[in-house]
Amino acid sequence: xxxxxxxxxxxxxxxxxxxxxxxxxxxxxxxxxxxxxxxxxxxxxxxxxxxxxxxxxxxxxxxxxxxxxxxxxxxxxxxxxxxxxxxxxxxxxxxxxxxxxxxxxxxxxxxxxxxxxxxxxxxxxxxxxxxxxxxxxxxxxxxxxxxxxxxxxxxxxxxxxxxxxxxxxxxxxxxxxxxxxxxxxxxxxxxxxxxxxxxxxxxxxxxxxxxxxxxxxxxxxxxxxxxxxxxxxxxxxxxxxxxxxxxxxxx
Amino acid sequence: xxxxxxxxxxxxxxxxxxxxxxxxxxxxxxxxxxxxxxxxxxxxxxxxxxxxxxxxxxxxxxxxxxxxxxxxxxxxxxxxxxxxxxxxxxxxxxxxxxxxxxxxxxxxxxxxxxxxxxxxxxxxxxxxxxxxxxxxxxxxxxxxxxxxxxxxxxxxxxxxxxxxxxxxxxxxxxxxxxxxxxxxxxxxxxxxxxxxxxxxxxxxxxxxxxxxxxxxxxxxxxxxxxxxxxxxxxxxxxxxxxxxxxxxxxx
Numbered sequence: 001x002x003x004x005x006x007x008x009x010x011x012x013x014x015x016x017x018x019x020x021x022x023x024x025x026x027x028x029x030x031x032x033x034x035x036x037x038x039x040x041x042x043x044x045x046x047x048x049x050x051x052x053x054x055x056x057x058x059x060x061x062x063x064x065x066x067x068x069x070x071x072x073x074x075x076x077x078x079x080x081x082x083x084x085x086x087x088x089x090x091x092x093x094x095x096x097x098x099x100x101x102x103x104x105x106x107x108x109x110x111x112x113x114x115x116x117x118x119x120x121x122x123x124x125x126x127x128x129x130x131x132x133x134x135x136x137x138x139x140x141x142x143x144x145x146x147x148x149x150x151x152x153x154x155x156x157x158x159x160x161x162x163x164x165x166x167x168x169x170x171x172x173x174x175x176x177x178x179x180x181x182x183x184x185x186x187x188x189x190x191x192x193x194x195x196x197x198x199x200x201x202x203x204x205x206x207x208x209x210x211x212x213x214x215x216x217x218x219x220x221x222x223x224x225x226x227x228x229x230x231x232x233x234x235x236x237x238x239x240x241x242x243x244x245x246x247x248x249x250x251x
Numbered sequence: 252x253x254x255x256x257x258x259x260x261x262x263x264x265x266x267x268x269x270x271x272x273x274x275x276x277x278x279x280x281x282x283x284x285x286x287x288x289x290x291x292x293x294x295x296x297x298x299x300x301x302x303x304x305x306x307x308x309x310x311x312x313x314x315x316x317x318x319x320x321x322x323x324x325x326x327x328x329x330x331x332x333x334x335x336x337x338x339x340x341x342x343x344x345x346x347x348x349x350x351x352x353x354x355x356x357x358x359x360x361x362x363x364x365x366x367x368x369x370x371x372x373x374x375x376x377x378x379x380x381x382x383x384x385x386x387x388x389x390x391x392x393x394x395x396x397x398x399x400x401x402x403x404x405x406x407x408x409x410x411x412x413x414x415x416x417x418x419x420x421x422x423x424x425x426x427x428x429x430x431x432x433x434x435x436x437x438x439x440x441x442x443x444x445x446x447x448x449x450x451x452x453x454x455x456x457x458x459x460x461x462x463x464x465x466x467x468x469x470x471x472x473x474x475x476x477x478x479x480x481x482x483x484x485x486x487x488x489x490x491x492x493x494x495x496x497x498x499x500x501x502x
Contacts, residue, residue, distance in 0.1 A: 025403055025405075025406065028403055028406070029402070029406050032393075032395040032396065032401075032402050032406075033395060033396065034396040142283075142413070143252075143416070143417070144284060145282075145283065145285040147282075148283050148308075149283070150283075150307065151280070151283050151409070152276055152279055152280070152405070152409075154403070154405070155276065155280050155283075155405060158402075158403075158406035158410050159410055159413045162393070162410045162413070162414075163413075165394070166350065166394070
């Protein structure tokens with residue numbers, strides 16, 4: 001079982017959930033299993049307000065944070081895990097079965113007291129978009145049968161949190177370096193894209209694809225805070241250097 | 252993972268569920284995890300009809316059976332497992348954590364190809380009544396936190412079926428004697444109560460309490476079909492004998 005501190009370092013993020021009943025159900029399951037930190041990325045403010053009546057989870061919903069985008073919702077976290085039904089869509093990420101995913105998450109929580117994990121859930125209709133997925137380190141799949149893979153949002157949250165709470169916690173190892181947060185990786189990503197732009201690596205029309213590719217690439221590296229900062233500094237320098245050179249060439 | 256035959260020998264019984272959305276949600280989770288046999292004990296026929304639209308579970312709901320009472324809903328099953336939040340109510344049954352319960356159920360499914368299991372879920376408001384519980388061999392509890400133990404019905408079904416489907420199946424051992432079905436135990440119970448009545452064991456006013464006590468007593472014995480039949484025959488004989496004696500004494 002996870003202790004209070006570990007539970008507090010897990011954040012559930014609902015992206016574009018539309019049905020207030022589902023948001024309420026997700027909040028109730030969170031409260032059942034002791035995960036009290038909910039964030040919602042949602043343009044439909046009213047939907048979220050309507051959900052505030054979920055049985056037994058009023059306080060949790062009251063404390064829920066509304067975020068403008070995924071980047072904001074995950075900024076202070078060092079591991080971002082997406083949930084997916086893995087349909088026909090081509091998946092570019094490593095996908096773990098829920099049970100294995102739960103072990104990895106508990107191990108991450110045990111890697112240091114500043115390690116924070118986001119569980120990202122998509123909308124009822126479409127799940128997570130490719131853009132949402134590009135913020136994830138890896139994905140987790142609930143083992144449903146092939147004939148009917150798509151789960152109800154509230155039930156998917158319940159099953160994931162049950163599995164996460166069920167297993168043995170991993171004791172915190174103090175000497176692991178702190179993992180980079182999503183905000184730190186975001187800065188590195190900006191620096192990388194800047195350097196790629198400056199170098200002419202990015203062809204016109206491929207900006208969006210390259211951006212997603214870069215985001216996934218960086219998340220696969222599992223950088224410490226310190227290493228992400230080093231990279232960011234190096235890439236920022238390259239960007240400036242290339243700009244200087246090109247300015248020089250043009251003259 | 253359970254195979255098709257094992258999945259087919261698990262029956263979900265919803266007792267007095269009132270909200271059609273919850274029945275639909277339960278059906279959807281069943282379909283997600285491959286459990287396709289639903290029975291509903293319900294006086295509110297309309298409620299059940301309204302649920303027939305659950306996403307991806309239309310066929311399952313179409314094939315669902317409506318039963319007049321718990322006894323009818325479990326008659327052909329040899330293991331009846333109740334689900335409970337275990338609140339303040341005094342519980343007379345053994346209670347297993349969900350994980351352990353899942354193992355016991357898989358072991359029962361492996362005890363013979365005629366072994367059938369019922370998972371019994373109560374209503375949203377009150378859960379299972381003491382009368383419902385008296386039909387159960389044992390109870391299973393989802394490990395929610397003490398401050399908020401009561402789960403949404405659809406989510407409770409999802410979590411239980413996930414846990415049941417998750418574990419390794421136990422290969423069927425052919426030489427285990429077939430366990431008595433609920434119908435066979437019901438006949439033994441009638442014979443026992445008849446014998447107790449005839450003997451004067453049951454004091455006026457204690458009928459209901461004795462009935463529940465007898466039901467639990469019999470379920471704790473884990474009888475084979477054959478042994479249940481032997482007992483039924485013996486008890487029926489005692490009943491007749493006592494009646495005969497009393498008739499004689501009165502003369």
